[in-house]
Structure formats: structure tokens, C-alpha cells
Amino acid sequence: MTRLLNTAFAYIILGLASGLFYREFTKATDTIGTHTQLNTLHTHLLVLGMVMFLLVLGLDAVFSLTGRRSFTVFYWTYNVGLVITVAMQAVRGILTLDGQDPTTTSAAIPGIAGLGHMLLTVALVALFLALRGGIKDRLSAGAKQAVTA
Template sequence: MKCLMNASIVYGVLDLIGGVFYREFTKLNSFTDFTTLTVVHTHYLMLGMVLFLLLVLVEKNFHFVATKVSKYLLFYYIGLNLTVVMLVVRGVV
């Protein structure tokens, strides 16, 4: 359960970093069009922080995290971070 809470905190911090990066990067370059940097903040907020906070609540009541579920969570970590990295790369280019 502590691992899920730490993941939620980390994704919350990454969420804030993504939002600030989008705002400052577009302001620095005087860019006013749509860019995929706009969705980095929401991806980390909803798919990262909020999902893991919900998983903490479910874990507290049902104790579902086992080695099998941990493997799937590892794939989820990799997939979410890979998605956000590619959104940042595409948004910066």
C-alpha cells in the first residue's frame, strides 16, 4: 500500500512539472497553437495520481496487491511513462 501511495505522490509531482513545462515552454517560444504538451498534465493527473489514489483505497479494503498484480502495475508504469515521454517529444518538436 505504501508503494501505491508513493507512486501517487511521484505522479502528482510529475503532473505539476509537466504543467509548468508546458506553460513556460510555449510562453518562451511565443507559441499559441495546439501542442501535445497540453495533455501531459492531464495524463499524469488522471492516469497517474488519481488512479493510484483509487488503488490505495481499493487495496485498503480488499488487499488485492500480490506478486501477480505487481507485475501488471510494472507494465502500467512503463506504459504511462513511455506515453508521456512521447507526448513531450512530439510537443517539443
């Protein structure tokens, strides 16, 4: 559970830092008010990072998820997928603010971003498998208590 809390904390730091970076970068490049992928980066890090891991922390407290193999797959795959996704979001935003078209600069940008999204999808499936197992174990433990009572 401590690892989940530390992960949420790391994402709040990254989210706040990315908001600060956006503000300072747009001031430095005189592009204040320009809408790009960069200005939503901090929101993605805060919601998909911090909020998600705080929610998972609560689910772990109720359903004891951390000892499950599917939960370990979720944890690492989700983190890798999120980092890849937001990194490509940052690259795309910076290129746009520099006056370049990210779609014509490199075909790798959307491809790598797509890979990040695919990893997030795999991770969410693994989370649901861990939840299914946790709920099943909790229900069976409750049934055993009812029989012994």
C-alpha cells in the same frame, strides 16, 4: 500500500511540473495558445498517474491486492507503459511547438507510443485479474465467517 501512495505522489509532482514546463516552454518559444500534445501532458499524468494510483490504493485497502503476482505485474507494467506514453506525448508536443511535424520526423514516435499503450492494456488486464482474486478471497472469507457464526 505506502508504495501506492508514494507512486501517486510522484505522479502529482510530475503532472504539476509538466504543466509548468508547458507554460514556460510556450512563453519561451512564443507559441502560447498553440494546441499540441504537450498541453494535455499534465492532465494525463494527473489522471492516469495520481488519480489511478489513489483509486488502486482504495481497492488495495478493501481487497488486499499488493501480495498478488498479477498486482505486481500491473504495478510495474502500468508504470513503464505510462512513462513511455507520456514521454512520447512530450516529444510529440515539443516537436510540434518547434514547428516540426512529428509524424514525418520519425516513425518511431507513434510506434513507441503504441508500445506504451499496449503495456497499459496488459497492466489493466493484470489489475482486473488481481481484483478478481481479491474479490474471490473476500467472498470466501465472508462465507467462512458466516458458517462459524
